Amino acid sequence: MNLNDTTADIGANLEDVRRRIAAACARCGRDPADVRLVAVSKTYAASAVREAAACGQRVFGENRVQEAAVKVPQCPGTLEWHLIGHLQSNKAAAAVRLFDWVHSVDTPKLLRMLDGHAAAAGKRLRVLLEVNVSGEISKSGAAPDAVPEMLAMVPDLQTVEVRGLMTVPPVAEDPEEARPHFRRLRGLRDAWAAEYAVPLEELSMGMTHDMEVAIEEGATFVRVGTGIFGARTYPEKEA
Ligand SMILES: *Cc1c(COP(=O)(O)O)cnc(C)c1O
Numbered sequence: 001m002n003l004n005d006t007t008a009d010i011g012a013n014l015e016d017v018r019r020r021i022a023a024a025c026a027r028c029g030r031d032p033a034d035v036r037l038v039a040v041s042k043t044y045a046a047s048a049v050r051e052a053a054a055c056g057q058r059v060f061g062e063n064r065v066q067e068a069a070v071k072v073p074q075c076p077g078t079l080e081w082h083l084i085g086h087l088q089s090n091k092a093a094a095a096v097r098l099f100d101w102v103h104s105v106d107t108p109k110l111l112r113m114l115d116g117h118a119a120a121a122g123k124r125l126r127v128l129l130e131v132n133v134s135g136e137i138s139k140s141g142a143a144p145d146a147v148p149e150m151l152a153m154v155p156d157l158q159t160v161e162v163r164g165l166m167t168v169p170p171v172a173e174d175p176e177e178a179r180p181h182f183r184r185l186r187g188l189r190d191a192w193a194a195e196y197a198v199p200l201e202e203l204s205m206g207m208t209h210d211m212e213v214a215i216e217e218g219a220t221f222v223r224v225g226t227g228i229f230g231a232r233t234y235p236e237k238e239a
Pocket of ligand 1: 040042063084085168206207208209223224225226227
């Protein structure tokens with residue numbers, strides 16, 4: 001596996017991203033402590049993660065299980081790892097070993113398998129349900145009308161905690177184009193949390209170019225890669 005070193009000034013970039021988060025929170029009256037930064041290290045080598053960790057970053061995101069299997073053991077054991085890319089159910093066991101959070105649960109089968117593996121391993125696993133709010137065909141994530149079946153499973157889960165929702169809006173030049181999708185995710189969350197009595201307190205939405213809009217719409221996790229590590233030089237594939 002070809003993981004890249006980075007020439008980015010990770011410390012300066014992290015400060016810049018944290019400043020952007022703080023400024024967005026100030027504009028909409030939110031506490032910056034309620035917005036957690038997931039540093040998306042996909043395609044970059046463990047050395048980049050270690051450098052970010054040395055600058056105080058503790059939460060990291062990866063989109064492929066195989067890549068994380070190489071990288072995670074080369075990083076400090078104190079870090080928290082989030083899987084943000086599509087997960088095939090045949091990799092659920094490996095994902096449970098490597099990750100603390102999975103943002104991309106999109107089928108009842110995957111939710112059941114993660115719960116089985118986490119229970120067997122005695123591991124606490126927190127998950128988000130990925131919702132395809134735009135209806136864009138190429139996107140992963142469950143259609144909104146497929147999510148209630150997963151919410152109805154929550155009382156029967158052994159170890160997995162369903163903590164909220166995640167979305168990836170269609171790619172767009174203007175960050176404002178993401179706003180209706182972020183707003184829709186929040187609206188679905190409010191409705192489902194009430195109907196299914198599941199708190200769903202986390203909203204994972206917003207990346208490097210649209211994190212401010214996501215924060216204004218209620219994001220509690222922003223997933224930022226290029227803004228910290230620099231532009232990626234090979235296209236990331238799905239897990
Ligand atoms: C790569 C990726 C990100 C980070 O995107 P940047 O534009 O580099 O900040 C966020 N979320 C998901 C699901 C990703 O795959």
